[in-house]
Amino acid sequence: MSATIEPTVNGVRRRLTVEDDDLLLDVLRQIGRTSVREGCGVGACGACTVLVSGRSVSSCLARAIRYDQAEITTADGLPEDDDVIEAFVEAGAMQCGYCIPGFVLMSHELLAENPQPSREEIADHLEGNICRCGTYPEILAAIESAARRRSQSGVPIGETT
Amino acid sequence: MPEDSFETGVAVGERWARTDGRAKVRGELLYAADQPARPCLDVAIHRSTWPHARLVSVDTTDARAMDGVVAVVTGADLHAVLGERMLTGPAFADQPCLAYDKVRYVGEPIAAVIGYGPAAVRRAAEEIDVAYADLEPIHDVDAAIAGTAFVHDELRPSAVFGDLRHLRGKKDTNVNYEYTLRHGNSGAAAETAAHTTSGDFWCPPTHHVPIELPFTAAWPEGDRIEVLSTTQTPSYVRQTLADLLDLPLNRVRVRCAPLGGSFGAKMYDRLEPLAAALAWTQRTAVRIAVTREEAFLLTTRHGAAVTGSMASDEAGDIVAAEADVRYDTGAYADVGPRITAKSGMIANGPYRIANATVRSRCVYTNKPSAGPFRGFGVPQVTWAHESLIDELARARDEDPAAFRRRNLLREGDVAVMGTTMHSADFISCLDAVTGAVGWDAPLEPAAGRLRRGRGVAVGIKAVLTPTISNATLQLNQDGSATLLISTVDMGQGSDTIMAQIAAEVLCLGEGQVRVVTADTDVTPYDTITAGSRSTYHTGNAVRLAAEKMRDRLIGLAAGRLSVETTDIKLTSDGVVSTQTQETLTVPDLLLGHFGARGTTLTTEADFATSWAPYDKETGRSPQVTEHWFAGAAAVQLIVDTATGRVHIEHLAVAGDVGRAINPALVEQQLTGAAVMGIGHALFDELVFDEGQITNGTLLDYQLPSIKDMPDRITPIVIQSPHRSGPFGAKGVGETAIIPLAPAISNAVRDAIGIRFTRLPLTPERIITALAEQHTEGGTA
Ligand code: FES
Ligand code: FES
Numbered sequence: 008m009s010a011t012i013e014p015t016v017n018g019v020r021r022r023l024t025v026e027d028d029d030l031l032l033d034v035l036r037q038i039g040r041t042s043v044r045e046g047c048g049v050g051a052c053g054a055c056t057v058l059v060s061g062r063s064v065s066s067c068l069a070r071a072i073r074y075d076q077a078e079i080t081t082a083d084g085l086p087e088d089d090d091v092i093e094a095f096v097e098a099g100a101m102q103c104g105y106c107i108p109g110f111v112l113m114s115h116e117l118l119a120e121n122p123q124p125s126r127e128e129i130a131d132h133l134e135g136n137i138c139r140c141g142t143y144p145e146i147l148a149a150i151e152s153a154a155r156r157r158s159q160s161g162v163p164i165g166e167t168t
Numbered sequence: 169m170p171e172d173s174f175e176t177g178v179a180v181g182e183r184w185a186r187t188d189g190r191a192k193v194r195g196e197l198l199y200a201a202d203q204p205a206r207p208c209l210d211v212a213i214h215r216s217t218w219p220h221a222r223l224v225s226v227d228t229t230d231a232r233a234m235d236g237v238v239a240v241v242t243g244a245d246l247h248a249v250l251g252e253r254m255l256t257g258p259a260f261a262d263q264p265c266l267a268y269d270k271v272r273y274v275g276e277p278i279a280a281v282i283g284y285g286p287a288a289v290r291r292a293a294e295e296i297d298v299a300y301a302d303l304e305p306i307h308d309v310d311a312a313i314a315g316t317a318f319v320h321d322e323l324r325p326s327a328v329f330g331d332l333r334h335l336r337g338k339k340d341t342n343v344n345y346e347y348t349l350r351h352g353n354s355g356a357a358a359e360t361a362a363h364t365t366s367g368d369f370w371c372p373p374t375h376h377v378p379i380e381l382p383f384t385a386a387w388p389e390g391d392r393i394e395v396l397s398t399t400q401t402p403s404y405v406r407q408t409l410a411d412l413l414d415l416p417l418n419r420v421r422v423r424c425a426p427l428g429g430s431f432g433a434k435m436y437d438r439l440e441p442l443a444a445a446l447a448w449t450q451r452t453a454v455r456i457a458v459t460r461e462e463a464f465l466l467t468t469r470h471g472a473a474v475t476g477s478m479a480s481d482e483a484g485d486i487v488a489a490e491a492d493v494r495y496d497t498g499a500y501a502d503v504g505p506r507i508t509a510k511s512g513m514i515a516n517g518p519y520r521i522a523n524a525t526v527r528s529r530c531v532y533t534n535k536p537s538a539g540p541f542r543g544f545g546v547p548q549v550t551w552a553h554e555s556l557i558d559e560l561a562r563a564r565d566e567d568p569a570a571f572r573r574r575n576l577l578r579e580g581d582v583a584v585m586g587t588t589m590h591s592a593d594f595i596s597c598l599d600a601v602t603g604a605v606g607w608d609a610p611l612e613p614a615a616g617r618l619r620r621g622r623g624v625a626v627g628i629k630a631v632l633t634p635t636i637s638n639a640t641l642q643l644n645q646d647g648s649a650t651l652l653i654s655t656v657d658m659g660q661g662s663d664t665i666m667a668q669i670a671a672e673v674l675c676l677g678e679g680q681v682r683v684v685t686a687d688t689d690v691t692p693y694d695t696i697t698a699g700s701r702s703t704y705h706t707g708n709a710v711r712l713a714a715e716k717m718r719d720r721l722i723g724l725a726a727g728r729l730s731v732e733t734t735d736i737k738l739t740s741d742g743v744v745s746t747q748t749q750e751t752l753t754v755p756d757l758l759l760g761h762f763g764a765r766g767t768t769l770t771t772e773a774d775f776a777t778s779w780a781p782y783d784k785e786t787g788r789s790p791q792v793t794e795h796w797f798a799g800a801a802a803v804q805l806i807v808d809t810a811t812g813r814v815h816i817e818h819l820a821v822a823g824d825v826g827r828a829i830n831p832a833l834v835e836q837q838l839t840g841a842a843v844m845g846i847g848h849a850l851f852d853e854l855v856f857d858e859g860q861i862t863n864g865t866l867l868d869y870q871l872p873s874i875k876d877m878p879d880r881i882t883p884i885v886i887q888s889p890h891r892s893g894p895f896g897a898k899g900v901g902e903t904a905i906i907p908l909a910p911a912i913s914n915a916v917r918d919a920i921g922i923r924f925t926r927l928p929l930t931p932e933r934i935i936t937a938l939a940e941q942h943t944e945g946g947t948a
Contacts, residue, residue: 042195104192141843
């Protein structure tokens, strides 16, 4: 059975025809959001992470049909001057880069909930995202620096997501 | 040498940002499956459920009748068209892209369904009905050597690579290649030694798990075949597909994209032969996008058994070392023979050893094929020699770091395999890592059920030799440059490194050198992007091409300014006459030369290394490799004796890189490899049951997460310049993974007094060993 859904993807309202069992992952990739990627297909790597109203969702496990009217953000839809992206770029938090958009979105979710996370809280939040290149030290540094800057500049929590 | 003691240039030694860093973070970089391509039909593969069996029949009738199916192709169909050309492989031509006579592992492709949509072709692939006639399966490497059931009836060398030209055809054996090293008489020397240690060591097969899944698209383009693929080896793939389809090289195009990690998983024959064979024989565009479960079946790291011993005299010199290495290469050899020789020859470790013997064998079993994996078989032998030497030091009651330091190879030493050491500063690596973790400070005991320990290990690896790299450089009239190479950036940062090398010679700034992604229609031959060889080999080709470009600019300037070429210098401002101080910018110089804007000046260079093949009797060679990798790891950790869990407090890794072209990227390679090494030490393992992988999903296969990070991780860059490296540089991608597992195991030994000989050191293994220690004491 196919149905029409109308999610807002990165601020743009889309009208999409989907089948019952179409995955959100595949539907988003079909409309060009290739920052959303399959790494495992079973919810165990985080490469397919998207934010739905600011909450992280593994799009490889999500049926697209359930996302009618949803507010979806993918990493490539973040603003040009996004502070988390800047922090990742400055920290050199990327090797092959495949996993990184997932980490960027998870970091946004974390900092919105907890603007000054401890190392342990960062690790707890990112445990489900795998970086096989082992970029974890740089990712940790990037998140800490983004948190520091938010606290210094007084950006209201969640503003940039 | 410390970073700042080198002559300062404009680019080399600088921490330039990755050329594609921002695009990666924003998710805008396009990997192979994201690239715009023509509409392709989808492919699903029907796979063997038996480890070893004759194919009696493959019935595709039901599958063909299903909705959305365009064609079903069996191994027999392809064999009828392609014949023996269907067998490919870098060492032996032993692997068909679809099995046609027998299957050799659970998961081997038997038939391919081509059609509309991944779901439709998958459903159809399930409807293929295969009848098998059971053959005796071979699961274990030692049983394979001893038994009379054979994975292959006959073998043919494939002769693609210079270093594998000595392979011979084989019959009636599962040992496809054997390397032996004999230096002195280790047996006799061991008999009179003061201290001897020995052990049977095992490293399980593991999987690379790059997060990007393998992907290949292929289509006929008139009389040509075009392929877009996730591969580290575009030049090899082009040759393989040309052989497979019997086409000249100029009718095969292999295009790459940046890789989302690889670590050896995406090289040689993966999805490309099947995609190309389907596209060519069916005259249609196809794409093969495999699932994670299928990716586990494409290649693995060699499981390896090592029986080893090491002996010292009273004075503490190593008088004898022996290693019997058996690499489990699975159903197809891949580059197993190269691994068997190159890693076998250093199986006794980077030490001054008076008498040494190695027997290293590459053995077929009925498992998925094992191939290259970061470290190239060396971590497996390092696991043995670094455990042995640690025990030998303990037997002598000597500090394990001090014992190593006294015996490590030094500059100018001839190693047991006959080659002289240069630019491999093991001692600085060892001292750096032990210094970092406070090796000489007393160890503070941990409280309660916790035990604290420290461990160290070193590692050696030879760079693949002989190999070839080419570079083509275009200097654009506006002064920017475009570099054409077939090195594939898979996260190691080669695009950035190569840009820095070219920029250094041509006095260009960050962002002024663009590196073109490998495309065999455009970029010149490169042996492989693997084995940490690119910085040295491609780097040298790039340096040479850039030097030719500099000389051409100087020649043009001398003519223009009517001075001698020796009077002209290239600087960041342009070409300058040292006599008259007259300066011309490069854009002006080229505009004057060509009389037009937008023009390009082109130079090219090739760089090839040579070797002396192994002596047939002794396995020795005076020039077995172009250069060495040297590294060390030291660790301080805590073992929880109740849970068996290991917590790493501080991990220090060092590598001698000759010269760091980009220290930030070098450090990142060191820490990245160390993180992967933590997994190999503590939990990473492919589990088989009767030839079937039982943990081939990411729910079951454990990978290091951010939670497994040590409290502290310290990468240390050691620089003893190589006499012919580009600016003294060598590569670094594998250096830190090599000593990692034994360093951790040696620290566990220090903490709880148990020597582990099997990897990984899972909590269950540690708990079991502790329970046995309670009753018996000893090794696990
Ligand atoms: S692909 Fe969704 S979590 Fe891995
Ligand atoms: S950067 Fe390669 S997987 Fe994370």
